[in-house]
Amino acid sequence: MGEVNCEGRSTQEINAEIKQQIKKGATEILVRNPGARHNLGVAILERVTIRLDGSVGYYCGGLIDGPNFEIAGSAGWGLAESMMNGQVVVRGSAGNGAAAAIRGGTVVIQQDAAARLGVSMKGGTVLVAGNCGYMAGFMGQKGTIIVCGNAGEAFADSMYETVCFVGGRISELGTDAVVEQPSGSDAEFLDSTLAHHLPPDLRKSKPAGRDFKKIVSGRKLWNFDKREWKTWQEAL
Amino acid sequence: MCGILGFLDKTKNHEHSSLGRTLLKMLTALACRGPDSAGVALFGPSTNDRFVLKVKLGNHGGAGLRAERLLGLLKSLGAGGHEFSTVAAYARFVVDGGTDLTNLIAAIESSDKELEVVSVGRNLEIVKQVGSPANLERTYGISQFCGTHGLGHTRLSTESRVDLSHSQPFWSHGRPDLAIVHNGHITNYHKLRRLYQQRGVRFYTENDSEVVAIYLSDELSKGRSMKESLHAMLRDLDGSFSSLVATSTQFGFVKDPFALKPLLWAETDGFVAVANEEIAIRSALPGDYQVREAEVKEVRVWER
Structure with a gap:
């Protein structure tokens, strides 16, 4: 396993060394003492596992396409922003805008997520074992948001086709957000996703798939001309 | 952008505390958020x-x-x-x-x-000046200061002059031992300023952050607690803001109703630390502890 020690080094030097080790063929890299530095591990496009043994700052794992990140601490704003594919797991909590604008892949936050979780998602899955803050899912176009705990105000505001599931209480639904009864296949999907991504002890304390609420767009805000419908369908 | 931070030493070893050193480290980590000026509000031993x-x-x-x-x-x-x-x-x-x-x-x-x-x-002494935290240390040796708690600020000016008076922290001008630091925009600043000016309050700057100190001083003067005053601020001040406040006995924060400004905090048996980037807390305070992001409309107050 490759190793990169962040102590006394700039973010640029750390990221350059991570990329250097990947180039040399490393498939697992331990990043020690990240010290909440910003922009760690951005724009990595290879299938490599990167373990960070502490907390990270802003935009960790942003713009990635394929790698697997494991963050032992918490993460600052913009975790995995605009990720194309891969997996980012945070043992702690994540700041504002986690998984914002992701196109694919999976983001797992084992504690809480702050405001604007998964805003403008265009694919992928984000799973929060704890609670999420204000305005999660805002303008989400595709993908899935799962919050096992409670959700904050303006939840799922102005969404397109993102589908949200909440295991706890929703402080307030956003504009055009509606609650639906989850189907049997929704419950199966939730049970298998939680079992796959959460450690067994953590999974035990979360609701069963059938007990989640499903939140989707009411489609009242949609304003597409019918002539564009085919283009829109293809884009989805 | 601006960097804001606060630190409360929960140990009782204040005569030899590392308050100044800790604030300087936190301030240095946030230097990139505010290159225009740097300052600290230090709460030392009683006089x-x-x-x-x-x-x-x-x-x-x-x-x-x-x-x-x-x-x-x-x-x-x-x-x-x-x-x-x-x-x-x-x-x-x-x-x-x-x-x-x-x-x-x-x-x-x-x-x-x-x-x-x-x-x-x-207990309060404010030191602020135009320039970096390193300059602040060179000029005033803030790292040598011992005490119980303090606030810090690095400023990126967006709307008002860059000089010592417009730098932060702000004292409330009138109420001893009340200081604030603020990151954000108070969009009803001019309206609030006019209201206070009609009541004879003097404004020293054109920095919207100044009104936060004046507002909190006013609320406390009405007999409200610090927690009540910070909650009232969520109702009466419009805009996006994360603000920290300290008196000789209390230390707290408030985060705006839009959650637009970052704010993180950590508490252990030995300290409370708050900053708008986690890197400021981690770089000054090594150890295994959790840093949490403040929630929308969250208010917290600690007693010294």
Whole structure:
């Protein structure tokens, strides 16, 4: 396993060394003492596992396409922003805008997520074992948001086709957000996703798939001309 | 952007505490958020019911001459002015607890338009200047300061002048031992300013952050607790803001209803630390602890 020690080094030097080790063929890299530095591990496009043994700052794992990140601490704003594919797991909590604008892949936050979780998602899955803050899912176009705990105000505001599931209480639904009864296949999907991504002890304390609420767009805000419908369908 | 931070030492070893060192490390980590100015509000040991005054000696030179005149003024007023000293742009002196502070401050500030009382408190001392945290340390040696708690700020000016007066932290101008730091925009600032000015409150700057200190001072004067005052701020101040406040006995924060400004906090048996980037907490305070992001409309207050 490759190793990169962040102590006394700039973010640029750390990221350059991570990329250097990947180039040399490393498939697992331990990043020690990240010290909440910003922009760690951005724009990595290879299938490599990167373990960070502490907390990270802003935009960790942003713009990635394929790698697997494991963050032992918490993460600052913009975790995995605009990720194309891969997996980012945070043992702690994540700041504002986690998984914002992701196109694919999976983001797992084992504690809480702050405001604007998964805003403008265009694919992928984000799973929060704890609670999420204000305005999660805002303008989400595709993908899935799962919050096992409670959700904050303006939840799922102005969404397109993102589908949200909440295991706890929703402080307030956003504009055009509606609650639906989850189907049997929704419950199966939730049970298998939680079992796959959460450690067994953590999974035990979360609701069963059938007990989640499903939140989707009411489609009242949609304003597409019918002539564009085919283009829109293809884009989805 | 601006960097804001606060630190409360929960140990009882305040005579030898690392307050100054910790604040400097946190401030340095946030230097990139605010290259225009840096400052700290330090809460030190009690001065036996006496007040410490920090007076800005002017933005345009002539500090030595103004210091001499200020000392003369204090003597002529019979205000004491014990332990009078000057460092760079500031004079510092101590007055007795029974001093009429309102009259003294008015006399000082009316004697020379360049003079401004930057802080007054039994425990509070504010040091701020244009430039980086490294410059602040070189000029004032803030790392040597011992005490219980403090606030820090690095400023990126967006709307008002870059000078010492417009730098943060802000003292509330009138209420001893109340200081704030703020990151954000108070969008109803002009309206609030007009309301306070109609009541005779003097504004020293055109920085919207100043109104936060004035507002909190006003709320506390109505008999509200710090927690109640911070909750009221969510109702009465519009915009995006994360603000920290400290008095000689309390330390707290408020985060805006839109959650637009970052704010993180950590608490252990030994300390409470708050900053708008986690890197500021981690770089100053090694160890295994959790840093949490403040929630929308979250208010927290700690007692010293």
